[in-house]
Amino acid sequence: MEDKIKELKLKEAANNIRLSPEKIENIKKAVNEKGRKNIVSKRTLPKRRYVIASAFALCLMLFLIIDMCIYKVLGSSATGIIIQKFTDKSITEAYDEESAEYISSKRQIIGDIITGEYFQCKIVDAVYDDVFDRLIYSVNITGIDKEYAECEGYLDSGNMERNRFFLKLKNKSGNIEVFFVGGGRGGRMEYDEIENSLCVYVKQNPGDENCFIGLKKWAGSDITAQYDIKLDIFDKIESLKVSYEGTDITITPFALGIGRTYDYHEINEIEISYKNGYVSRPILYGYFNDLEYESLHAKENSPNPGDVIYFNEVRDIKDITMIRVNGKILYKR
Amino acid sequence: MANKCFVRQKDEVDDVIEKYADTIYRICLVMLRNIEDAEDAVQDVFIKYMQYEKPFNEEEHKKAWLITVAVNHCKNVLRNRSIRDKINLTIFEKNYITKITDEEKQDGKAVMDALFLLDEKYRSVMYLFYVEGYGIKEIAKMLGKGISAIKMRLKKGRLMLLEKYLCEDERE
Numbered sequence: 080m081e082d083k084i085k086e087l088k089l090k091e092a093a094n095n096i097r098l099s100p101e102k103i104e105n106i107k108k109a110v111n112e113k114g115r116k117n118i119v120s121k122r123t124l125p126k127r128r129y130v131i132a133s134a135f136a137l138c139l140m141l142f143l144i145i146d147m148c149i150y151k152v153l154g155s156s157a158t159g160i161i162i163q164k165f166t167d168k169s170i171t172e173a174y175d176e177e178s179a180e181y182i183s184s185k186r187q188i189i190g191d192i193i194t195g196e197y198f199q200c201k202i203v204d205a206v207y208d209d210v211f212d213r214l215i216y217s218v219n220i221t222g223i224d225k226e227y228a229e230c231e232g233y234l235d236s237g238n239m240e241r242n243r244f245f246l247k248l249k250n251k252s253g254n255i256e257v258f259f260v261g262g263g264r265g266g267r268m269e270y271d272e273i274e275n276s277l278c279v280y281v282k283q284n285p286g287d288e289n290c291f292i293g294l295k296k297w298a299g300s301d302i303t304a305q306y307d308i309k310l311d312i313f314d315k316i317e318s319l320k321v322s323y324e325g326t327d328i329t330i331t332p333f334a335l336g337i338g339r340t341y342d343y344h345e346i347n348e349i350e351i352s353y354k355n356g357y358v359s360r361p362i363l364y365g366y367f368n369d370l371e372y373e374s375l376h377a378k379e380n381s382p383n384p385g386d387v388i389y390f391n392e393v394r395d396i397k398d399i400t401m402i403r404v405n406g407k408i409l410y411k412r
Numbered sequence: 413m414a415n416k417c418f419v420r421q422k423d424e425v426d427d428v429i430e431k432y433a434d435t436i437y438r439i440c441l442v443m444l445r446n447i448e449d450a451e452d453a454v455q456d457v458f459i460k461y462m463q464y465e466k467p468f469n470e471e472e473h474k475k476a477w478l479i480t481v482a483v484n485h486c487k488n489v490l491r492n493r494s495i496r497d498k499i500n501l502t503i504f505e506k507n508y509i510t511k512i513t514d515e516e517k518q519d520g521k522a523v524m525d526a527l528f529l530l531d532e533k534y535r536s537v538m539y540l541f542y543v544e545g546y547g548i549k550e551i552a553k554m555l556g557k558g559i560s561a562i563k564m565r566l567k568k569g570r571l572m573l574l575e576k577y578l579c580e581d582e583r584e
Contacts, residue, residue: 080570084542087577089527092520093543096441096507097434102451106433107426109455114462115419 436482442539443486457482480554526577534569
């Protein structure tokens with residue numbers, strides 16, 4: 080093998096390859112030029128960089144030291160502003176308990192989207208109203224009847240535990256304001272074309288099923304009370320009866336509805352029949368008497384006369400064919 | 413700390429270029445398989461020599477240092493090449509060839525083409541062993557490889573060189 084390689088005369092062939100004398104001269108020239116230039120740059124650049132960086136660092140340190148001294152002595156100065164910005168306690172002091180609560184609430188609700196069948200309502204901002212101790216929310220509402228120009232909601236932070244949500248709408252022509260009282264954050268709103276009403280469905284607590292409904296005809300004037308809101312929906316109903324512990328109680332038409340106000344103590348059972356044959360038996364969810372709210376089941380608690388009772392069942396009223404309370408038919412069509 | 417200001421004298425550098433330019437060029441050419449790149453590499457190797465401040469004990473030491481620098485420089489060039497180099501078998505002819513007969517030229521081209529066709533790791537070992545006459549230990553040191561690796565490369569290199577040479581020969 081070795082002999083065969085030697086026969087190839089590799090060394091001789093390779094040694095015949097040479098650089099021409101001109102190229103060697105060029106290389107000499109280039110090496111001397113480039114080599115010396117490189118040395119100059121290598122020698123000077125790092126030194127220059129080092130000097131510039133050191134000078135900059137020194138200036139910065141001097142500035143900070145002088146700045147600190149001036150600030151210590153005078154309390155404030157042109158240069159002291161920089162330090163003041165970092166040491167000013169007023170920023171943290173502003174976060175008092177009330178503001179903290181506000182910020183916390185704001186964080187919880189801002190960005191929430193209340194989606195209805197006909198429009199969507201997004202809470203975009205919140206401002207703390209210290210006069211009424213509440214949070215005023217700005218709401219962007221889309222898809223709603225165009226005659227309404229403004230919409231805003233607010234949370235009664237004075238009753239945070241109740242978490243009531245109010246929605247105010249203003250139309251373009253007049254000053255009609257509608258307040259909807261919700262039972263908690265989140266939920267949805269729907270505009271009922273047939274009844275020409277806006278329904279507000281609000282969750283009592285995050286994760287709950289819809290438990291409250293408020294209804295109001297657009298044409299109405301300022302209405303804030305819930306039973307009034309509900310009245311409009313049931314104005315076609317002449318009379319209704321609710322059986323309560325063996326005693327029939329007559330309920331005025333305005334008092335019946337889904338999520339309605341019942342002006343009585345307790346209902347044992349309610350049954351609602353729908354056009355499609357579906358029958359629901361909503362559970363009594365709780366009661367409401369102006370200032371207090373607590374979750375309760377009708378059978379376990381004894382609300383007082385005048386309390387408002389909500390149901391956790393919500394259906395479109397136009398689809399309801401019959402309502403039976405405690406086994407008795409209250410409404411049929 | 414190394415003295416960055418060090419530069420060898422022009423005469424000294426010129427002498428070394430005169431003496432070793434061909435050797436370094438051939439090594440670079442064998443490794444890079446490109447005349448222009450090889451010429452640039454030669455310049456860079458001698459620039460490094462110019463700025464290398466440590467003295468050389470003997471001439472052979474200097475030559476070995478230059479070859480090692482050339483090999484490492486060529487490896488860097490190969491590593492930075494974005495496209496794999498295409499083998500151009502006119503490298504031999506395009507070079508400045510000393511006055512030789514046509515027959516010698518033919519033979520020389522055939523064997524050099526066969527060498528250029530080998531993989532880089534075999535080309536450099538074969539070149540250093542057969543052309544520059546370095547021993548296995550010295551080549552191992554220059555290339556930063558183990559002795560057994562060099563032996564293996566030589567063994568495979570021989571076989572491949574013969575194979576390529578015969579193939580090229582038959583083709584012609």
